[in-house]
Amino acid sequence: MHSATRSVQKGVANAAQEKRNFYFIAWRWHFYAGLFVVPFMCMLAITGLIMLYGPQIESAQYGDKIHVDPLSSQVEASDQLAAVQLAYPDSTVKEFIPAHATNEANRFAIIKPDGTGWFVLVNQYTGQLVGEIDRDNLYALANEIHGTLLIGDLGDRLIEIAASLAIVLLITGLYMWWPRDNASKAGFFKIRLQSGKRIFWRDLHANIGGITSLFLLFFLITGLSWAGVWGGQLVQGWSTFPAEKYYGIPVSDKTHASMNHGNEKEVPWNLEQAPMPISDKKLNSDPEEADLHAVHNMTMPKAHYNVEAQDLDTVINTGQRLGFRYFRVMLPTDDTGVYTLSADTISGDIQDPTQDRTVHIDQYSKQTIIDFNWGDYALMAKFMAAGVGLHEGELGWWNKALNTALCLMFMFISVSGVVMWWLRKPSGAGRLVPPPMPKDTRLWKIGALVMIITSVAFPMAGLAIISMLLLDFIVLSRIPAVARLVK
Structure with a gap:
């Protein structure tokens, strides 16, 4: 009887030890994630706030x-465009952006000969140019840091690793x-004020983290999708x-991402990798007109390409007939x-993602080439269209307040x-002092396997985790001088 009792007690003790x-x-x-x-999370939050209030x-x-x-x-929009072309003869007019409010000026996005992007503001009631705004502003800087750390693909990969590991951080934290x-x-859902600094900060950290975990996961997934x-x-x-969708439509070697301005996302997420259709003047002009058009293009400076201003009115009328409210x-x-x-x-054009729409029109015939809308979106594309407005705080004042x-x-x-970590670290210790490694290495390996399986869908996280495993097993636990720094 006593032997059986001791066996049960031992089993309970072993189970409790395994949980610990x-x-x-x-x-x-x-800790390691x-x-x-942490530094990336702070950077993303700060730059996100700057863009939120851009x-x-x-x-x-x-x-x-x-x-x-x-x-x-x-x-007329054509007269506004003509005024911009006259004022900036050596620049390419790239985009017409009607004002969202009646007391705001229309915008024309231009590319100057030096390659810089600007918004030219036009008073739509008088046709007068009222100024210009450099597109390389504080918002653009924050956006570039948010996406690439200003170091291109390397920065993108580092941020992807951080965002992927943040999912591991979220799972272990929960x-x-x-x-x-x-x-x-x-x-749990309590802040213990009388139990010392460590418990107080632990409760704040754990409860705020737990409450915001689903929001954080949403931000991470929508961010990682880019x-x-x-x-x-x-x-x-x-x-x-x-x-x-492209059957019988001639396409360019460019993708829709070519319409983005630098790192700014102006094109719907699922369209970025889709090829751009092209206008074919041979199919829309008689030979004499085609030859004249070719000669005209040859004589134009290569630094810019300006369309006939009056064509903008025709295209706008087409958009209105197609049922666009704003475009x-x-x-x-x-x-x-x-x-x-x-x-x-x-x-940020609209707040209802089910109304997302992109239509391409031939520049010569003014006929619709292809029409992309919500019904054409795949499941993940619909999630992104619905979620990106929430991510960017575009769905109203409540969304901006929530994101803030x-x-x-x-x-x-x-x-x-x-x-x-600072409160837990021994005073004066010049080392990281991570949580101790369990002595049951078999169980530790199971935990590591769970983390690898959890992050296998995120390749950069998997790479980081394998690197951390090798570092922990080979370097941190086997080289005495290094081991002392992390104990």
């Missing part, structure tokens, strides 16, 4: 140029936060349109380019994690 070991596994992974993720910042800087006095009638025993239940490997090579590639017009920038009418949530609070909380979670 697994907790330390999760904590150790949480946090080392990499329109307000721009209005404060350029309010005297942006705001106009509404009148009873407007000048495991540690979720109540398992009396100790963990004591701090990353170079997981987004560009996997998910985005699976969400393009079937070949039948912007991308102009052809070469003799095979097309007019593109678009209204989408990614650009979330960014501040994400930064607090990151900083509080560092504070918790």
Whole structure:
């Protein structure tokens, strides 16, 4: 009897020890992932806030140029375009962006001969040019840092690793936060003010992290969908349109991403990798007109390509007949380019993603070539169209307020994690002091396997985790001088 009792007690003790070991596994992974993720999380939150309030910042800087006095009638868009072409004869006019409000000026996006992008503001009631705004502004800088750290593909990969590891951080954090025993239940949805600094900061960090976890996962997934490997090579590639959509349509070697301005996302996510259709003057002109057009293009400076201004009115009328409520017009920038009418949530044009629409029009015949809309989107594309407006705070004041609070909380979670480490670290210790490695190495390997399986869908996270495993097994635990730094 006593032997059986001792056996049961031993089994219970072993089970309890396994739970503690697994907790330390999760904590150790949480710690190592946090080392990499924390600075990136703070950077993403800060730059995200700058972009969130980009329109307000721009209005404060350029309010005297942006705001106009509404009148009873407007000048034709073609006359506005002609005024811009006259004022900037050596620049390429790339896009016409009608104002969203009656007291704001219309915009024409231009590319100057030096390659820089500018918005030219036109008073749509008088036809007068009222100023210009450099597109390489604070918003553009924040956007570039947010996406590439200003170092191109390398920055994109580093941010992708950080965002992928943040999912590992989120999973391990939820495991540690979720109540398992009396100790963990004591701090679940509670802030213990009388239990010392470590417990106080732990409760703040864990509860705010737990409450915001689903929001964080949403931001990570929508952000990763634009990353170079997981987004560009996997998910985005699976969400393009079937070949039948392009049946009989001549296409360019350019993709829709070519319409983006630098790192700014102006094109719907699932269209970025889709090929651009082309305008074919041979199919739309008689031989004599085609020859004259070719000669005209040969004599034009190669630094710019301007369309006939009056054609803009025709294209706008087409868009109105097609049922657009609001739309912007991308102009052809070469003799095979097309007019593109678009209204989408990614650009902040509209707030209803089911109304996303992109239409391409032949620049010669003014006939519709291809029409992309919500019904053509794959499942992931619909998720992105619906989610990106929420990610960017475009769905109203409540969305902006929510995103502001979330960014501040994400930064607090990151900083509080560092504070918790500092309070736990022995005074004066010149080492990292991560959570101890469980002695049951078999169980530790199981935990590592779980993490690898969890992150296998995110290649850059898998690469980082394998690197961390090798570092922990080969270097940190086997080289005494290094081991002392991390104990």
